Amino acid sequence: MTYVRPHFRRDGTYVKGHNRRTRPRTAQPRTAPRRATPRPSPVPAGPTTYVRPYYRADGTRVRGHRRSISPRTVAVAAGTGGGFLLLLLILLALAGGPGTSSKTPADTRPSPSASAPAAHHR
Template structure:
């Protein structure tokens, strides 16, 4: 006998912990025969990503698995991942970053900083 821990069903009903039989009570034929031969799992080549377990719209449960990633997708992600943000930050730093300079409280900006002075000879 297998012990089933208490849990909530998808519809929200609570199921108390109980012992479940591992074999059917009567020897009735099954509706769908179980697969007895195990197929070798394909070994993904190249980059992979992990897909978390989830339920499809039709209610089918999908177990967590590793999925191979298209090389084009990897190139697109690598090209825009952090490089675009780094370039943006660099451009903002070179441009002076509008609105980033603040004067301390209680001080006034100097005249040379706020009004350009022209020197005539």
């Protein structure tokens, strides 16, 4: 038997000190946890996405599963394609993409005002 010291629970109740009975040992040690029988899961209606298995903050393992997507999420995801195109066009304009470039002029001949002054003939 194990002695448990007096303490307060999280909800504020007081627990007196007591002896706790230990679990009796089984004849065969359990090496693997027992698995629950799989239940057939209902097929979600509409668009779905796969959620990979993960561990919660408290250590609980969540198995991989399919989750339905709300219509609003689908609309937002579909709307990002136009935003991507707009972003691409802005980046091309800033980088001097296809079309005229602001760095090199189209006409490379010197202008008359920039050339040497012409000699006057008499």
